[in-house]
Amino acid sequence: MIRSLLIALSVTTAVPAFAQDAPAPAPQQQQATPAGQEAAPLEVSVTGGVSAPMPIAIPAMPTAQVVSTPAGSTDVLGRQMAEIIANDLKNSGLFTPLGAGQLRAVGFQEVNAPAFDYWGGTGAQALVQGFVRATGDGNLTIGCYLYDVFSKVELTRSGFVVSPSDWRRAGHKCADMVYARLTGEGPYFDSRVVYVSETGPKGKRVKRLAIMDQDGANHRFLTNGQSIVLTPRFAPNQQSIVYMSYENDKPSIYVYDLGSGRPRRVVQNAALTFAPRFSPDGRWILFSMAQGGNTDIYRVSAQGGTPQRLTSSPGIDTGGSYSPDGSRIVFESDRSGGQQIYVMNADGSGQQRISFGGGRYATPVWSPRGDLIAFTKLGGAFRIGTMSPSGSGEKILTGGQDEGPSWSPNGRVITFYRSGQGSGGKADLWMVDLTGQVERKIPTPLDGSDPAWGPLRP
Amino acid sequence: MARLTTTLLTAAALASLGACAHKPKQLPPPPVDNSAGLNTPPPATAGNGDGAITPGSDADFRRSVSSNTVLFGLDQSDIDSEARAILDSQATWLQRYPQVRATIEGHADERGTREYNLALGDRRANAAKNYLVARGIDPSRLTTISYGKERPVALGSDEASWAQNRRSVTVVLN
Numbered sequence: 001m002i003r004s005l006l007i008a009l010s011v012t013t014a015v016p017a018f019a020q021d022a023p024a025p026a027p028q029q030q031q032a033t034p035a036g037q038e039a040a041p042l043e044v045s046v047t048g049g050v051s052a053p054m055p056i057a058i059p060a061m062p063t064a065q066v067v068s069t070p071a072g073s074t075d076v077l078g079r080q081m082a083e084i085i086a087n088d089l090k091n092s093g094l095f096t097p098l099g100a101g102q103l104r105a106v107g108f109q110e111v112n113a114p115a116f117d118y119w120g121g122t123g124a125q126a127l128v129q130g131f132v133r134a135t136g137d138g139n140l141t142i143g144c145y146l147y148d149v150f151s152k153v154e155l156t157r158s159g160f161v162v163s164p165s166d167w168r169r170a171g172h173k174c175a176d177m178v179y180a181r182l183t184g185e186g187p188y189f190d191s192r193v194v195y196v197s198e199t200g201p202k203g204k205r206v207k208r209l210a211i212m213d214q215d216g217a218n219h220r221f222l223t224n225g226q227s228i229v230l231t232p233r234f235a236p237n238q239q240s241i242v243y244m245s246y247e248n249d250k251p252s253i254y255v256y257d258l259g260s261g262r263p264r265r266v267v268q269n270a271a272l273t274f275a276p277r278f279s280p281d282g283r284w285i286l287f288s289m290a291q292g293g294n295t296d297i298y299r300v301s302a303q304g305g306t307p308q309r310l311t312s313s314p315g316i317d318t319g320g321s322y323s324p325d326g327s328r329i330v331f332e333s334d335r336s337g338g339q340q341i342y343v344m345n346a347d348g349s350g351q352q353r354i355s356f357g358g359g360r361y362a363t364p365v366w367s368p369r370g371d372l373i374a375f376t377k378l379g380g381a382f383r384i385g386t387m388s389p390s391g392s393g394e395k396i397l398t399g400g401q402d403e404g405p406s407w408s409p410n411g412r413v414i415t416f417y418r419s420g421q422g423s424g425g426k427a428d429l430w431m432v433d434l435t436g437q438v439e440r441k442i443p444t445p446l447d448g449s450d451p452a453w454g455p456l457r458p
Numbered sequence: 459m460a461r462l463t464t465t466l467l468t469a470a471a472l473a474s475l476g477a478c479a480h481k482p483k484q485l486p487p488p489p490v491d492n493s494a495g496l497n498t499p500p501p502a503t504a505g506n507g508d509g510a511i512t513p514g515s516d517a518d519f520r521r522s523v524s525s526n527t528v529l530f531g532l533d534q535s536d537i538d539s540e541a542r543a544i545l546d547s548q549a550t551w552l553q554r555y556p557q558v559r560a561t562i563e564g565h566a567d568e569r570g571t572r573e574y575n576l577a578l579g580d581r582r583a584n585a586a587k588n589y590l591v592a593r594g595i596d597p598s599r600l601t602t603i604s605y606g607k608e609r610p611v612a613l614g615s616d617e618a619s620w621a622q623n624r625r626s627v628t629v630v631l632n
Contacts, residue, residue, distance in 0.1 A: 202613045228608055230572060249603060251576075272580050272604055275573040288577065290604065293535070293584030295577035316577040332574065338533070339574055362571040376571055403571055419568070423613035450572070 042126060042148045042155070044094045044183045053096040054182070057124035057149070058086045060100040061142070062108040067134035071164035074140070078132040081142060084171030085128060085178070087215060088189040091431075092179060092413075093438025098124050112145060116152040124149050128178055139163055144174035146181055156181045168217055169457065176456075186369075186410035187456060189214060193415060194232045194241050195429060195451040197221060197444065202425035207449075209243060209256065214408075214453065216443040222256060223263075231404075232256075234454035235278050235302075242266070242276040242285055253287050255302070266304055275318045278302065280326045286310075288318040297331055297348075310348035321365045321373075322346070323389070330354075330364040330373050330389070341375060343389060354391030363404055368455075369411035372434075376403045376416075384416050384432060397436035404449065409456040415442065417449040514555040516630035523547040523628075528586055530624040533570070535581040537589050545586060548628050549593035556596075562586050563627040564604040565611070567620035572606060579604030586626040 044054050061078035071077060079100055086097035103122065111129045119127050127147040135141050145157045158177045160170040169190055176187030197210040209222040209229050222241070223229055228251075232243035241256045245263065253276040254263040266285060267273050275288040284299045289307065295316045298307040311317040315335035322329055327346055332339045341355035341364045355361040359379030366373055372386045377396060382403050385396040401419040408414070412434055419427045427449040429442040442451070511517045520526050526548070528541040537545065552558065564583030566575035583602035591597045612619035 203610050205608065207608075228605075230576075230608070251603065272576065272602075274576050288573065290577055290580035293581040293588070295580065316574060316581070318573050318577050319571075334533075334574075339571075362574055378569070378571065382571070421615040425568075425613065425615075 042151070042182060053094055054126060055098060055122075055124045056089060056095045056126040056128065056178070057098045057103055057119055057122055058082045058089075058100070058128045059103045059106045061130040061132050062106055062111065063132045063134075064108045065134075069134050069138075069140060069164045071140065071167040074132045074134050077140070077167060078130075081130065081132060081167075081171045081174070082128075084168055084215070085175040088172060088175035089178060091215070091440055093433055093440075094179075094183065098122055111143065112154075112157075114147050114152075116147070116149060119147075119149045126155075126178070126182065128174070130174060135161070140167055140170065142167075142170035142174065144170075144177055146178050168213065172213070172215075185412050188408040188410040188413065190457045191409050192234075192238070192454045192457070193429070193442070193451050194222075194234060194454065195417075195444070196229060196232065196449045198427060198447040198449055199225075202423055209241065210444075210448075211241075211258075212444070214442075219445060222258075222261070231275060231450050231452075233277050233452045236280060236282040236455060238454055238457070242278055244274045244276060253285065255285075264304075266302075267300055267307055268304070275320065277321055279322050280324055286320040286322060286329065288320070297329070310344070311351070317342075319363050323366045324368050324370045328366075328389075330366050332362050332364060339378070341373065341387075341391070354389070355387070355394075356391065357394055365405050365407060367407050367411040368409060371411065374405035374407060374414050376405065382419075384414060386414075386434065395436070397432045397434070398430075398439065402430070404451070406452045408453050415451040415453050417451060419449075512632075514558050514630075515632050519548075519551055519558075519560075519628070519630040522551050526628050528582075528626045529621060530582050530585075530626070532567075532620075532624065533578070534624075535578070535585040537585055541586075542589070545589045546593065549590050549595055552590065552595050552599070556599075559599045559601070559631045561601045561603055561629050561631060562590075563609075563629060564602060565609060565623055565625050565627070566607045567623040568607045568610065568615065569620060570607065572608075575606035576604050579606045582624070582626045586628065590628075 060082045063074035063078050066073055066075045082100050086099050089095035090097050106129055108131060111131050114127055114129060127149050130142060130144045133141045139161050142160045146155045148155050160173050162170045172190035175189045180187045191214045192211055193214055194211045197208045198205045200206045206225040207228050208225040209232050211222060212219040228246040230244045232241045234241055239258055243254055245254050252273040253266045255266055256263045272290040273287050277286045283302055285302050286299050288295050289298050295318055296309055297311045297317045297320045298309050300307040313333060313335040315333055317331055317333045320329050320331040328343055329346055330343050333342050338360040339362045340353055341361045342351055342353050344351040359377055361375050361377055363376045364373050373389055374386050377383045377385050381399055382401050383396050384398040384402045384405050385394060387394040402416050405414045405416045413431055415431045417427045418430050426447045429444055429448040429451045432439045524547040525544045528544050562583045564579030566578045583604055587600050587602055610623045612622040
């Protein structure tokens with residue numbers, strides 16, 4: 001059992017519990033800037049097109065007392081913590097971290113009293129300092145401070161108490177604090193990805209469910225590969241995963257309980273059921289069912305029961321995805337010929353086509369922010385793109401054999417998979433930001449497909 | 459101040475990987491029986507191990523019909539004249555062994571998305587099944603399963619390979 005405490009998001013008020021852990025209680029208040037002399041606020045644009053990544057200094061986090069913990073000694077953890085934060089921020093494409101190797105060491109007493117003159121000379125615009133401390137109850141406390149180097153002010157701070165086995169999460173939480181404060185966007189680094197790990201020849205790929213942190217750490221297989229598994233998705237509470245399995249040669253949707261490690265078949269009938277997705281409140285599972293060659297979209301209680309049919313076109317209706325408020329569903333249908341994207345109300349009424357560009361459109365996924373729908377565009381290549389829920393503003397982000405988008409918790413990054421051509425046919429997991437300019441492969445032990453990004457962890 | 463408590467999962471609680479998974483059902487190897495004769499009803503059990511083919515088996519089916527595989531056009535599930543000839547030969551064989559059950563696999567090439575191809579494979583399997591039923595085969599003898607694009611038979615990324623992968627395959631269950 002692991003406990004995680006998250007303390008204090010306020011900028012200027014020191015939290016009592018946190019202040020005890022700080023090297024010296026931070027007395028400073030942000031100075032009110034005289035009118036007319038306001039410095040340009042330190043901020044980073046997520047969607048603003050081409051802009052140079054912000055240089056940010058992230059020195060190793062000092063520890064007041066080197067203590068050996070199950071996660072390692074606290075001084076080593078301090079270096080690794082800075083690396084995790086730097087890696088997250090670098091991967092966002094919005095920051096150029098100056099790592100510990102380029103910077104002088106920071107003393108414990110400096111953590112909340114930075115040597116701004118030194119940091120100004122490094123070229124960094126922002127500075128992340130922090131400390132690692134082993135607490136008496138076997139946990140770790142990580143302090144995280146963000147400073148504006150030019151204005152010489154603290155922008156925000158947080159403290160995180162984690163068990164040693166969960167230590168990396170404190171680094172992600174700190175990176176999230178920095179990202180959110182400097183971009184104005186929601187955090188997303190402290191999150192996981194579930195996906196299909198693939199290995200073996202193209203004609204007989206072994207597919208296993210696997211789960212990992214969004215940076216690839218803490219990788220773990222969930223199924224053993226004896227049955228084909230496809231299209232996993234997290235439950236909103238992250239305690240289970242809905243997916244499709246060929247277990248017993250009866251391909252159908254299952255819920256995998258992360259606590260017990262047991263799968264449970266959701267719909268008890270002989271039909272092919274697939275493309276499962278949870279509703280935002282976790283009460284329903286949207287899925288597709290094929291009967292006699294016709295595929296329609298249904299929903300069923302997450303506990304099982306009798307499915308309710310939502311579409312009834314003679315074509316293939318699949319790939320349903322709820323809007324974040326649960327009131328609408330985006331899906332794909334070939335009722336007009338090729339695959340196109342449609343939107344309907346959650347009860348199946350008001351079905352309306354929204355994609356009208358050239359080519360076919362598939363795998364629509366509603367952003368958790370509600371503002372965009374990600375899709376796969378087919379026509380020669382498979383490309384990932386976005387459009388508004390009304391179908392306007394189509395933007396293509398990638399160009400490869402790319403498929404299966406899934407949104408980061410803040411709706412600003414998309415993960416997908418890219419397939420190789422030919423008999424190798426290997427697939428890899430990738431991420432792309434909304435500008436399409438920041439694209440990155442996610443490291444996995446084997447090949448991978450169908451990545452699904454989970455919610456931000458609490 | 460936000461103060462949240464989270465219960466996380468230990469690795470031990472998750473260690474029971476695949477505890478409930480089952481061995482994949484594989485079709486048994488072609489049974490052997492040197493008394494093979496096309497008009498002989500299928501024996502109740504597999505053959506005696508000396509290398510011949512059991513009448514009524516999948517091996518017998520594959521030897522007897524013009525093909526166990528029907529091909530489809532891109533994004534299509536129509537049964538064309540070539541497919542009809544193949545399925546006619548399958549129907550003839552299935553009528554000869556009225557106790558035999560078969561499953562029809564539906565497959566797609568890699569040029570569609572994963573979920574759509576599951577539906578497309580189901581559509582193709584059912585197109586083949588419906589034709590066999592129209593030719594007098596009891597539908598209760600026929601099941602379908604779609605593999606989408608997950609089990610290509612040709613591994614290239616070219617027209618010739620894709621054409622082979624857009625298929626339905628009739629497999630006799632022994």
